[in-house]
Amino acid sequence: MNVKHLTELLLLAKNQPTQRMVIVNGVDKHSLEAAEHARKHGIVDVLVTGDKKRIETTCQELGIDIGNFEIIDASSEEEAALKAVQLIQSGKADLVMKGLISTDKYMRAILNKQFALVEPGGLLTHVTLIDNKSYHKLLIVTDVAIIPFPNLQQKEVMIRYLVQVARKLGIDQPKVALIAPTEQVIESIPACADAAKLKQMGADGHFPGAFVDGPMALDVAIDQESATIKGMHSETAGDADCLLFPNIDAGNVFYKTNTKLCQAEQAAVVVGAKVPVVLSSRGDSTQIKLNSIALAALMSH
Template identity: 55%
Template sequence: MKSFSELLDAAKKQPTKRLVVVNGVDVNTLEALNEAVKLGFVKPILTGSQKRIEEKLSSLHIDSGKYEIVNEESSKGATERAVQMVHDGEADLIMKGMVSTDKFMKVLLKKENGLLPSGATLSHISVMHNLCYHKLLIFTDPAVIPYPDLKQKILMTQYLISAAHGLGIEQPKVAVIAPTEQIIISIQSCMDGATIAKMSEHGQIEGGIVDGPMALDVAINKDAAEIKGFNSTVAGDADCLLFPNIDAANVFYKTNSKLCNAEMAGIIAGAKVPAVVSSRGDSEKTKLNSIALASLLS
């Protein structure tokens, strides 16, 4: 896929998914949800204060009759009820509305809720459309895991590959990002990149082509790869980027979204269903893209 319009078109062709939104009372979330309902790829469920939800829908001129509203007066109750609905098979996707991320994640991670498979870890996957790049770019992790160890990076690589498959990329190219393509023992990201690439070469990571360590310019720019003499099928044509830590990934996300006006989407991977955990300050467009992404990956 080369743009979010293609992603939205793909989402419309999927079976309609039941999306439960936790404490869905903020404008951007409700307008994004309403657009997704209009496009036909989600059936909406809202947990939270029924009175507040209905008042907000009315103020936005949205017909509340099209929405299932589950009354819960507290944000904690709204979160727990939404997670329970997913656990009980009453919803296919979950989205955070006007509730703090830490409270949302705390409920999502509770073992008794049964949403985190054994051996899994939660990781944030972002999809970006920057007009300077020739296709959508998938990357991790700008929001959840601060400093992943090698084991977590291996899981994160598989999540990237699975997300790419969900977007129709049969053999995604994954670049493991580091400051340099050289294998420098004193730089952990270089050593991890070399290890993950070798595991992929040996068939221990399946479904894509993984190479690293690789500097960002080499991963996304063919001219840089040629000038540096780095020969790789991934170089200059990466579908996915695995960043070494949250510092690098978060700065990459915000630089592209705020300075380059790149379109974004994001979900939490690793749970039994995709979770949309957009920032409360994210735009309606980002939230709509994220709902579509979750729908495609569920």
């Protein structure tokens, strides 16, 4: 199944074996409601760390049977995070989700060397699916949240993750656009210089089964008319599946323009750890969290 919209992502995740998900400090309504929807779809079984009484009260307010979740009591955000990563380390959970906890505390637990959720020298990067009605398919985007200024080696790893996510969505030969301000190889612009090197790596077989092209301005990557006018003829131009942004500034602005001005739906997961990591904002809607759970569950297979 080639997933072109987020509604299809849920269907694909439902057809996979059920995964065990732990919510870190899952005391908030959006996280618990999304988890319950995912449980009802058969996507996950749910474990929750956090203040047990508060979790039970929130479940009651939402009309959720507390027996649907395994609750692990914790007296603080830090303890909730610690108990969650211990569950991952012991093999009792297959993926982890951020509840009502600050991102720095959440990620500190994920990166704790004691639990070895990230290999030494490993790279965590944020991958987002964006479903914009103005584009004919899903866009797979990195990085909008974690790596400020990825270097060439990090970009190589990020491309591999983009390709990995695309293949999980049924895209056999993903088209990766290396986003820059222009298609010209201008050495003084790092985005252009790195893109030219990465494109050559693709031509040399470093990304088998994927089309990697750049440098490429955003309009050329996602609009066929712009690509034609500019004389860009490639598998990727005008039909990109994946966008690699040169820095977090560009990626984050693109992400928020889509979600806030275009009302695009999205799902997001952090890859590079032992298990998929759901890193939704505390203010994200229940639907965004449900989408992200489905993506993480798909990635855990």
